[in-house]
Amino acid sequence: MGKLVNYLKTKFELTSQELSVLIFLISILSVGLIMQLVDKNDQLTYETLRIIEKEVPYNEVLIEEDNSENFDKENRRVDKENILNNQEKKKNKEIPKSKININTATKDELLQLPGIGEKTADLIIEYRKKNGLFNTVDDIKQVKGIGEKKFEKLLPFIKTK
DSSP states (O other), rough: OHHHHHHHHHHOOOHHHHHHHHHHHHHHHHHHHHHHHHHSOOOOOOHHHHGGGGOSSSSEEESOOOOTEEEEEETTEEEEHHHHHHHHHHHHHOOOOOOOOTTOHHHHHHHTSSTTHHHHHHHHHHHHHHOOOOSSGGGGSSSSSOHHHHHHHHHGGGEEE
């Protein structure tokens, strides 16, 4: 390191202060590059798995963790077949022909609604059991996972009476 410092000092005629600034800048640049490499090489997430799943030649891929219904926590695997089946189901989802009463709807009926999957359907039913019937359709926004955007998609298809 000492030889490098002396070489830079004499070759570029740097003062001690200029040399200190140059070393500081090189250090900061090195740390930034290392941080970027570490960030890029972070563990696989479910989202990155979805990007590369078409290139994977087998049905199951090991990953670190996932909270979706496709993740088998016991074996710490994502079932690619299950992912593909769920994508097909979502594509083939039929729009309800008449409004669905969210106070009496079964899980299967709730699953017909746009933007409602297994988990949200379960949460709606759980909310009804815990809090009673919905007084207005707006009350469905109290269910976790149903915000303003999803509510606007649901509005043409739901009723409370």
